[in-house]
Amino acid sequence: MLRFDGEVVVITGGANGLGRSYALEFARRGAAVLVNDVGSAHQGLAAEPAAAQRVVEEIVAAGGIAAANDVSVTSAHGGEEIIADALDRWGRLDVLIHSAGVMRDRTLAKLEFTDLDAVLDVHLKGGFHVAQPAFRAMMTQPSGGRIVMTSSTSGFFGVFGQAAYAAAKGALAGLSRVMALEGARHSIRSNAIVPVATTRLSRGADPGASRPPEDVAQFVVALCHRSCAATGMNFAAGGGWAGRMGVEVGPGFALPGGTAEDITANWDLVQRLGFEEMADGFSIGPYIDERLHEG
Numbered sequence: 001m002l003r004f005d006g007e008v009v010v011i012t013g014g015a016n017g018l019g020r021s022y023a024l025e026f027a028r029r030g031a032a033v034l035v036n037d038v039g040s041a042h043q044g045l046a047a048e049p050a051a052a053q054r055v056v057e058e059i060v061a062a063g064g065i066a067a068a069n070d071v072s073v074t075s076a077h078g079g080e081e082i083i084a085d086a087l088d089r090w091g092r093l094d095v096l097i098h099s100a101g102v103m104r105d106r107t108l109a110k111l112e113f114t115d116l117d118a119v120l121d122v123h124l125k126g127g128f129h130v131a132q133p134a135f136r137a138m139m140t141q142p143s144g145g146r147i148v149m150t151s152s153t154s155g156f157f158g159v160f161g162q163a164a165y166a167a168a169k170g171a172l173a174g175l176s177r178v179m180a181l182e183g184a185r186h187s188i189r190s191n192a193i194v195p196v197a198t199t200r201l202s203r204g205a206d207p208g209a210s211r212p213p214e215d216v217a218q219f220v221v222a223l224c225h226r227s228c229a230a231t232g233m234n235f236a237a238g239g240g241w242a243g244r245m246g247v248e249v250g251p252g253f254a255l256p257g258g259t260a261e262d263i264t265a266n267w268d269l270v271q272r273l274g275f276e277e278m279a280d281g282f283s284i285g286p287y288i289d290e291r292l293h294e295g
């Protein structure tokens, strides 16, 4: 059994859906879990601060270690408070999972900027607000730590009506990647997860589906165990499947000296995917690997 005895895990958005499943599973495996959640409705309104406490009671009743924290991830000060809460209680931080989320679907043409702010503040800026103090705390520990940002298929492939959400989720994958680069020399590993689970957040998009968040929790537990070396990667998990999601680079077109007309004439090469080697024998793969390990 993959155990987390003596380890401290912070989970934002831990009161419902995926975050709740993660909290229960990490606690069942011996971790002390800080369940952070403001207890909002899925659009981010109507706070119910007792939501995190309910999950904590469930964990404690099952013999686990947990504490509730109802501070919002939407401010830098809030992010500091959340991480400081875990450090004050248990003296260390091994795993941070940013799972807090709200949903405000609008097409770009109909987007109100208040909705954009609400989505970016929780997902993207919230990620920065908790990741920075967590990263700093992990830098001081010889054992480093593990960070998981929650991305989405929307961030990679786009979903009609989710301009703000897709932008936030794509950006979180970028943040996770940079944390992997900058964290390598501190034994900090960072990955992004693209979950698929039936929760109140996803129910509207796929009403008939039944995809237990517990499946995703099993994957996240494996990813966050100290024995897992993965870093700088994106993983999709849920709906009975888990696998890596990558970035593809095509063969491309040798540009030096090329005119716009040359490029137009070779457009099929420019937009083709599916080759690792680039046009002039230069491959981007080793460059990326080097960057990951040079830190």
Ligand SMILES: NC(=O)c1ccc[n+]([C@@H]2O[C@H](COP(=O)([O-])OP(=O)(O)OC[C@H]3O[C@@H](n4cnc5c(N)ncnc54)[C@H](O)[C@@H]3O)[C@@H](O)[C@H]2O)c1
Pocket (backbone or CB within 6 Å): 012, 013, 014, 015, 016, 017, 018, 019, 036, 037, 038, 039, 040, 041, 042, 044, 071, 072, 073, 074, 098, 099, 100, 101, 102, 122, 123, 150, 151, 152, 153, 194, 195, 196, 197, 198, 199, 200, 201, 202
């Ligand atoms: N369910 C899916 O299939 C799916 C797919 C892709 C991505 N995601 C992402 O996974 C994460 C979890 O989603 P879920 O489906 O479990 O949704 P959920 O609504 O069940 O849980 C999200 C939690 O975040 C909390 N939250 C909202 N604003 C907060 C804030 N300011 N501070 C702290 N907590 C806050 C909510 O109160 C809620 O408990 C989200 O980031 C979501 O975008 C989910």
